[in-house]
Amino acid sequence: MLLPICRPSKLGQERQTPLCVSLRVARILLAIIVCPWAFVGCQPSNETETAGNVQAPGEVAQATTNQGTSETGSGDRSEGIFERRILPIFHSPNPSSCSECHLSGVDLRDYIRPTQQETFSSLVAAGLINAQAPDESKLLQFIQRAPARSSLDTEQLRQTEYEAFREWIHAAVETPELLARQDAAGPIGPSVPIEVVRHAREDRVLASFIDNIWTEIGRCAACHSPDRNAEQVQEHGDLVSWIVLNDPQATLDYMVANGLIDTDEPTSSPLLTKPTMQVDHGGGQKMVVGDRSYKQFRAFLDDYAAVVNGGYQTSEQLPRRDGEQSFVTDIWLKIEGVPSEFDQRLLQVDLFAAEGDGWSETRVATSDRPVFGAGQLWQQTLSLVAPRGSARAERLAEQVLPPGRYLVRIHVDREQKLATDFRAEMGQEDFVGEVEVQSNWPAGYGAMTVIQYPAAR
Numbered sequence: 001m002l003l004p005i006c007r008p009s010k011l012g013q014e015r016q017t018p019l020c021v022s023l024r025v026a027r028i029l030l031a032i033i034v035c036p037w038a039f040v041g042c043q044p045s046n047e048t049e050t051a052g053n054v055q056a057p058g059e060v061a062q063a064t065t066n067q068g069t070s071e072t073g074s075g076d077r078s079e080g081i082f083e084r085r086i087l088p089i090f091h092s093p094n095p096s097s098c099s100e101c102h103l104s105g106v107d108l109r110d111y112i113r114p115t116q117q118e119t120f121s122s123l124v125a126a127g128l129i130n131a132q133a134p135d136e137s138k139l140l141q142f143i144q145r146a147p148a149r150s151s152l153d154t155e156q157l158r159q160t161e162y163e164a165f166r167e168w169i170h171a172a173v174e175t176p177e178l179l180a181r182q183d184a185a186g187p188i189g190p191s192v193p194i195e196v197v198r199h200a201r202e203d204r205v206l207a208s209f210i211d212n213i214w215t216e217i218g219r220c221a222a223c224h225s226p227d228r229n230a231e232q233v234q235e236h237g238d239l240v241s242w243i244v245l246n247d248p249q250a251t252l253d254y255m256v257a258n259g260l261i262d263t264d265e266p267t268s269s270p271l272l273t274k275p276t277m278q279v280d281h282g283g284g285q286k287m288v289v290g291d292r293s294y295k296q297f298r299a300f301l302d303d304y305a306a307v308v309n310g311g312y313q314t315s316e317q318l319p320r321r322d323g324e325q326s327f328v329t330d331i332w333l334k335i336e337g338v339p340s341e342f343d344q345r346l347l348q349v350d351l352f353a354a355e356g357d358g359w360s361e362t363r364v365a366t367s368d369r370p371v372f373g374a375g376q377l378w379q380q381t382l383s384l385v386a387p388r389g390s391a392r393a394e395r396l397a398e399q400v401l402p403p404g405r406y407l408v409r410i411h412v413d414r415e416q417k418l419a420t421d422f423r424a425e426m427g428q429e430d431f432v433g434e435v436e437v438q439s440n441w442p443a444g445y446g447a448m449t450v451i452q453y454p455a456a457r
């Protein structure tokens, strides 16, 4: 209904819709990232461009004489505005309007120096003030930039900042002694590398949230999504409805506002401690330390905390993006006859599709969960996976595994190394066997694809 790319599936529309919307959001974000509007001028590299904006000292003197302006008069005026309107922004303990999109890394304060002269010369040299057309100054364009959903308070703050800078810039460009002192220019703008500024942008953070958590939300939706959890709400109250339908940004905002994400101590976030049963959870164990979902949740939570706390100073500190994209489905795989000595050990399956007379080079689906030893059983939903940016990655949200022949490779973490070090991965030493399977991969708990644990090798 919402998106042509999301074909209806056996899952039903109510499950599809939020996921499809998230995909659309991700695509819009991608478009923003790939085709940024021209936002030059905030870096020193633009000095050459701006040189044209700055009048030579001689010209200024000439113009001043012609206009008969009193130098002292205009200087006092701009100085007064700087002290009255600009310095308070510089000294304010509160974030500026920029923080609505930049969670850290850059703030309006970074564009102010302690003195008017230094501030002005540096902004001119950086191409952020246009001395000939003050209203076209790039700094004013920065400030005017507003998100689609802006809070009323921030909108007022933005207006105040805009008027302050506009008034001051107008007065300053008419002050010859300010224009004359190009030597007073120093570095201005964010103190962290531009990669860090970009990483801490709200749209990038949302993209990471979608990538790491929203694609997993299918594991939690039955009890936590307001369109499906009427019974849970009756029993446990409105707090169980922490998913905002179709809206990953609002869901993230809710998690932050309601303490489901702990930015001081990310590992104490209920978003992590509840589904791992590190604290009591009405829904039972939904993930274990070290499994794929846990890795993704931790990746987001650790990064989010570092972003909002301004924890990144260099581009080397930024996390590297996972080379694989994934999406949870409602397609179940069950393995019977699993040795009971593997009880509670994490078992991981990787599926490779038949291709020519071999198997696909990269896995097309994966899943992991502890073994139920007493029942000699393992069962779990599959997550579709694809190399990031590949054609297949585009279609993950359709939640379809094409009918056909597949190789299931099985690993078991006998030593429980993933529980000790959540970053560890299963290796060759954990491989226990492989099975070929033919299936149409129907969705739903009642329609599991069943295989037998492979005979001892």
Ligand code: HEC
Pocket (backbone or CB within 6 Å): 032, 036, 037, 038, 039, 042, 096, 097, 098, 099, 100, 101, 102, 106, 107, 108, 142, 143, 145, 146, 147, 148, 189, 190, 194, 197, 198, 201, 203
């Ligand atoms: C509506 C959201 C929004 C607001 C508010 C906003 N920015 Fe940005 N900013 C962006 C986006 C998106 C980019 C990335 C690419 C682009 O320029 O479109 C960006 C990029 C930047 C960059 C880096 C340019 C680059 O090379 O990547 C700087 C520096 C910057 N903004 C400063 C500011 C300052 C200072 C403010 C406040 C006065 C501010 N921004 C307010 C959205 C915003």
Ligand code: HEC
Pocket (backbone or CB within 6 Å): 219, 220, 221, 222, 223, 224, 232, 236, 239, 240, 242, 258, 260, 270, 271, 272, 274, 275, 280, 281, 282, 283, 284, 286, 287
């Ligand atoms: C079978 C139902 C069920 C599933 C599935 C489920 N939960 Fe829960 N969850 C509950 C119930 C019931 C509660 C309320 C009781 C409690 O706090 O433990 C709850 C509470 C929570 C809370 C605390 C909410 C608050 O504001 O107090 C968090 C966080 C949470 N779950 C996370 C998850 C995550 C993450 C998943 C998916 C990976 C998940 N849950 C899957 C049933 C479920």
